[in-house]
Amino acid sequence: MNFYQQVYQMVKKIPKGKVATYSQIAGLISTPRAARVVGFALRLLPPGLPWQRVINSHGMISIENLNCPKSLQANLLKKEGVAITFRDGNYWIDLKKYQWHPKF
DNA sequence: CGTGTGACGCGAG
């Protein structure tokens, strides 16, 4: 199984209404420091993945200029019950409240 | 096998 595939599998496991960070995903897979690679993997997302639940460690969205606008991600998260705060041009998520805690 | 790159992270200033 490729690293990317592991990333996708992990992203799929994020429950509705929860979010995870890049470094968290990387750590869950095997390599805590491969957060960048996680982002790289999410760049070529296969359809059907809840990519909107993956954010950076600041609880902030930093996408925008790809095919998907940040507003779409924020909208999707809102529909899942995640509170989004818009501040200084970016969407912020309360990680304390919504971060996913996988329990194996 | 060497180099470059990226939806990132963290320490230093």
Place this chain on the structure above:
DNA sequence: CCTCGCGCCACAC
């Protein structure tokens, strides 16, 4: 607190 810079790992070339 904000900005800058390097490290990091997997993958494409």
